[in-house]
Amino acid sequence: MNALAARRRHPAAIALLLLLGLILTGVAYSALAPKQADAASTAASSVEDGKKLFLANCATCHGLQAQGTKAAPSLAGVGAAAVDFQMGTGRMPMAAPNIQAPRADEVRFTQEQISSVAAYIASLAPGPAVPEAEYTTGQGGDVALGAELFRVNCAMCHNFAGSGGALTRGKYAPSLRDVEGKHIYEAMVSGPQSMPVFSDDNISPDAKNDIVAYLHEVDKQENVGGMALGNLGPVSEGLFVWIFGLGIMVGFAVWLGKKAA
Amino acid sequence: MSEHDTPHGEVVGTSDGHGNGHSDGHSDGYGSTAVRLDQGHVEGSGGLPERFANPGLPPHVPRMSDLDEKGAKRAEKQVAALFGLSSLATVLFIVAYFAIDPEQSGYIPGIGNASLYNVALGVTMALALLGCGVGAVHWAKTLMPDTESVEERHPQRAKDEDRQRVVSELMGGGERAQLGRRPLIKFSLAGALALPPLAILLPLVGGLGPMPKDTLSTTMWKKGDRLVRDPERTPIRADQVTIGSVFHVLPESIKDSEHVLEDKAKAAVLLMRLNPDDIKPQKERDWGHEGIVAYSKICTHVGCPVGLYEQQTHHLLCPCHQSTFDVTQDCKVIFGPAHRPLPQLKITVDSQGYLIADAPFREAVGPSFWERGSA
Incomplete structure (x- = not known):
């Protein structure tokens, strides 16, 4: 104890104390923080269970009858595909009201629970259903045709390599890297948020499978070396060259012009 | 020579009497010599010197390696180290060329997964070239002589007799070729030299293609087009x-x-x-x-x-x-x-x-x- 007391005026003491305090607060929070409401976990995906889950997790914003409120749109007619996409990618439930729901790493519901809610929402009004698995794996898809379809229909927002891009007033088209084929398909048929709808009448299920095949091919693409800089094209590459390339050249010019000591 | 030896503002070529108030030295030279701090505001006399003296090169400052043999030794070692780094990088380049499988990719901090082959070749080649260049510049800056010297350009005008000879050669050549006596040749030659550029210009202008007509204003869309x-x-x-x-x-x-x-x-x-x-x-x-x-x-x-x-x-x-x-x-x-x-x-x-x-x-x-x- 004496040794501790002797070092209490050491310059590192205050930093150490702060760190300790932060760690303690973090541990205490993780132990005491409110947990996600875990309503009814059942085996069968049924409308009834879905309704319970909906009331517990979604009704605050979307209304008790999913009729929509000022904070969130009506869910009548959005279909099971929209629910499966929004909840399956962690976008819903939203952490906080925001200009756009971001994709989350952590999905807070099991696939069964999501299917229950989807069944409930689909029972309210007809809408696009969760797609058949044969069209969402990309297997057997024509990658070249998928790439052409992607460039015509998707690339203006999502970038030629699916890296995403900016829209107006803070909205953005998210990156399509490492997204499940099922979710890509569902986004096309349901048109989440700013995205327009690409129904099966516009882009056929086979063509959608081609697009998924293309995106999976892009995911597998090897980096041949060097920084990809987000695959954003001339903006990020130009910025990099202007700052670092020119910076190095200016540095060398200054060094060349300076007399040795 | 130190720069303090030169009197500031000393003017050249004002002793001919046209200068206003410069002839008698420092007593009333306000406005044409440097103003002292204790003089306050001074009305300038407007008398500019006819020409300013060439200040010449700044005094030469010797470098560390000029004064101290140890400094020179250190610079020598630094240059040698840079050249050595370049050679080492070249050797590594050759090793990487044969040793790394072009298909192999690995994790590189800050970049992520990338082809090791390309990254290794690129980095070693950059070091090999940069080591050469930086070493050479460092050598030049620290050890090569750095005293400033000025070499005046020699006059370009040729001697008068040479100029005279060129003119008479040309005139005599024209005379001997009967240029003055045969105007037919003179005028047809002028035409022959003036017209050929048209043969170059015409295809250039003609090759710009047909006029656009209304193609910019119309599209393929017509009534009934699906x-x-x-x-x-x-x-x-x-x-x-x-x-x-x-x-x-x-x-x-x-x-x-x-x-x-x-x-x-x-x-x-x-x-x-x-x-x-x-x-x-x-x-x-x-x-x-x-x-x-x-x-x-x-x-x-x-x-x-x-x-x-x-x-x-x-x-x-x-x-x-x-x-x-x-x-x-x-x-x-x-x-x-x-x-x-x-x-x-x-x-x-x-x-x-x-x-x-x-x-x-x-x-x-x-x-x-x-x-x-x-x-």
Whole structure:
């Protein structure tokens, strides 16, 4: 104890104390923080269970009858595909009201629970259903045709390599890297948020499978070396060259012009 | 010599008496010599010296390596180390070339997974070249002589007798060639030298191609042309276009086009379906079909494809310069550098329910051009 007391005026003491305090607060929070409401976990995906889950997790914003409120749109007619996409990618439930729901790493519901809610929402009004698995794996898809379809229909927002891009007033088209084929398909048929709808009448299920095949091919693409800089094209590459390339050249010019000591 | 030895403001060439108040030294030379701090505001005499003295080179400052043998030794070692690094990098380059499997990829901090082969070759080659260059510059800066010296340019004018000889040679040559005596040769030679450039100019001007005529103002769209999907070129039924949908559309006649890319670049159209109640101008509703509207995809700013349709706000955003068009207000510009709305294509349905154009574009699509007019 004496040794501790002797070092209490050491310059590192205050930093150490702060760190300790932060760690303690973090541990205490993780132990005491409110947990996600875990309503009814059942085996069968049924409308009834879905309704319970909906009331517990979604009704605050979307209304008790999913009729929509000022904070969130009506869910009548959005279909099971929209629910499966929004909840399956962690976008819903939203952490906080925001200009756009971001994709989350952590999905807070099991696939069964999501299917229950989807069944409930689909029972309210007809809408696009969760797609058949044969069209969402990309297997057997024509990658070249998928790439052409992607460039015509998707690339203006999502970038030629699916890296995403900016829209107006803070909205953005998210990156399509490492997204499940099922979710890509569902986004096309349901048109989440700013995205327009690409129904099966516009882009056929086979063509959608081609697009998924293309995106999976892009995911597998090897980096041949060097920084990809987000695959954003001339903006990020130009910025990099202007700052670092020119910076190095200016540095060398200054060094060349300076007399040795 | 130190710079303090030179009297500041000393003027040359004012001793001839034309200078105003310079002749008698420092007593009344205000305004033409440096002002001392204790003099306060001094009215200048306006007397500028005829020419300023050349200040010459700044005094030479010797370097560490000039004064101290240890410093020179250290510089020598640094240069040798840089050259050594270059050689080492070259050796590593050769090793990497043979040792690393080109297919192998590995994790590199800050970059992620990348082909090790390319990264190793690139880094070692950069070090090999940079080591050479930096070493050479360091050598030049620290050890090579650095005393300043000035070498005056020698006069370029030739000696008078040489100039005289050249003139007489030329005149005599002309005389001997009978240039003065035979005017026929003189004039025909002038023509022969003057005309040949026309043979170069003519194909240049002729090769600029035919005049554009009205091709900038017209597109492939004509009355009755079906709207087809890009790239599949399948026709679109009105009931397939659900609310919130966007279709990328070409005219069906594009299949007869001989210059597909040129025609596509003018005829590309974006087809959207809105709730008809959201559409504000009556003209937009009339030119569409039950909320389905078709607009040119070519931005009126510099012709980028305007494809970013937000189905909730009904904003159309151009990815190049962020021009934003409001589809509910006949594609009026609400942001960005474009200053004309996107032209609307009047559409209707044929007897089988397929969407067709009811008329060609009423105005030229895309960016402004000289003969476009203001419409």
